[in-house]
Amino acid sequence: MESIINKSRMEKPDNLILVIFGATGDLTSRKLMPGIYSLRCQNMMPEKFSLLGIGRTVMTTEDFRARMRDAIVSSLTEKSPDTGPVDEFVSCCSYYSFDMISPEGYQGLKKLVDGIRKSSSVGGNIIFYYATPPSMYEIISTSLSRVGLADQKDGFRRFIIEKPFGYDYVSARKLNQTMHSLMGEDQIFRIDHYLGKETVQNLLVMRFANGIFEPLWNRNYVSRIEITSAENLGVERRGGYYDNSGALRDMVQNHLLQMAGLTAMEPPSSLDADAIRNEVLKVFQSLQPIREEDVEKQVIRGQYTSSTIRGECIPGYRYEKGVDTHSRTETYVAIKFFINNWRWGGVPFFIRTGKRLPTRVTEVVVHFKPSPHYLFQGTKNNKSDNQLIIRIQPDEGILMKFDMKEPGAGFKVKNVNMDFHYKDLSDIRVPSAYERLLYDVMLGDQTLFSRDDTIETAWKFLEPIQNAWKNNPAIKVYGYPAGTWGPEPSNRLIGDDGLTWRYPCKNLADEESYCEL
Ligand code: BG6
DSSP states (O other): OOOGGGOSSOOOOOOEEEEEETTTSHHIIIIIHHHHHHHHHTTOSOSSEEEEEEESSOOOHHHHHHHHHHHHHHHOOTTSOOOOOHHHHHTTEEEEEOOTTOTHHHHHHHHHHHHHHHHHTOOSOEEEEEOSOGGGHHHHHHHHHHTTTTOOTTSOEEEEEOSOOOSSHHHHHHHHHHHHHHSOGGGEEEOOGGGGSHHHHHHHHHHHHOTTTGGGSSTTTEEEEEEEEEOSSOOGGGHHHHHTTOHIIIIIIIIIHHHHHHHHOOOOSSSOHHHHHHHHHHHHHTBOOOOGGGHHHHEEEEEEEOEEETTEEEOOGGGSTTOOTTOOOOSEEEEEEEBOSTTTTTOEEEEEEESSOSSOEEEEEEEEOOOSSOSSTTSSSSSOOOEEEEEEESSOEEEEEEEEEOSSSSOOEEEEEEEEEGGGSTTOOOOOHHHHHHHHHHHTOOTTSBOHHHHHHHHHHHHHHHHHHHHOTTSOOEEEETTSSSOTTHHHHHOSSSOOOOOSSOOOBOGGGOOOO
């Protein structure tokens, strides 16, 4: 189908019911409801719309509406689109409590949905949103199918699946097989919320709308590419989930590899969803497999330890609620890899992500090769250092670093910045990722959703890393003090001649507070 990237005018989706499984969780309050409300205020919601929240918590529809109202109100900022009456809006919500693992409840759900369709004449289209633990995905899908709710005879059925989609290659493949036995791939929308971020999409526009970058975007001019997604927070209230996941599953398999895909892909033949996703898949298929015996060299994992930051004591990962006190789960991972294709042969890619780093920043850094002969010897490193930095968040924008002459006698060279900030487009509000993605699902546009083959190929690439960590306990989990840029050995990945990662800011932890893992 034609992607809405192709369209400049927004259209209204067809009438529909949105059923959210796990509606009492954080995701619904913090992301989904504010996103839907914002779309409504911009007149981008269907004329007729009903939302049915499902959860195990027993509560009335009135309670649910009050909860959703509070969630929306607390999300509003001065840049939110004109606020319509929130109370009136939440009257489209209702709530149904049942245990989603018991098949009986689904008959009740079917009756309820039929009732809503009659009373609100909203029609036959239904979107199901799985905001539940992944262990529920199969049972929800088979149960919906058993009671006929997955059947498309009177309208479309679409299924939005939150990450993680599987926990390794084998489980992702099995989940895909189960889902495909019940529904078509064109009905499945696997969310990777990074793809909903404006600046991630802007990677495509920046690369393919301008003539100046693309000729340089290859092994002839690029020396290396770094992709960083750093968070300053720890695992917060998600220790239980995170300890069974770790940074590789939580961030690398999806967000970081997708960003690498968009950075490295070839121009798509059109803006069709599949044309774009085919190019990302080709990048994933060209990833040079990391051999199990090379994992120690190419992959560094770390775990944050206690430290003090400006006098405040920050607990180490093993002291977080829900985390095993002997846990070896990685809260940091850095990987060096290559893409074996014509464009990128020999160019190293470095990706890293971690919790409790000094700041929250996500960026892609393209390092260009130095000029072949540096005339201005002795003025600094005797090398030009051109970088293009695409800042995904926060302070979304693009930064170009290049050398200039410092005013005055001689030829003193200084590295300077040319900096574009999205916020300078002052009247433009950057929509949230979920707002954008929900809208796309309503229109049936899968461009910004992960396809079955892409997900499986990404897991396949990570399989030797997962195996090596499982089979070889001698591979170290390095400690890094909370508030620093991760374990020291991760610099070793970048190279021997003094190169390091780009550090957008300094370490925060007070040095005397460092302790071993
Ligand atoms: C989620 C991860 O997918 O992304 C979280 O599960 C992480 O652990 C979050 O904190 C980061 O998202 P963002 O949009 O804040 O960069």
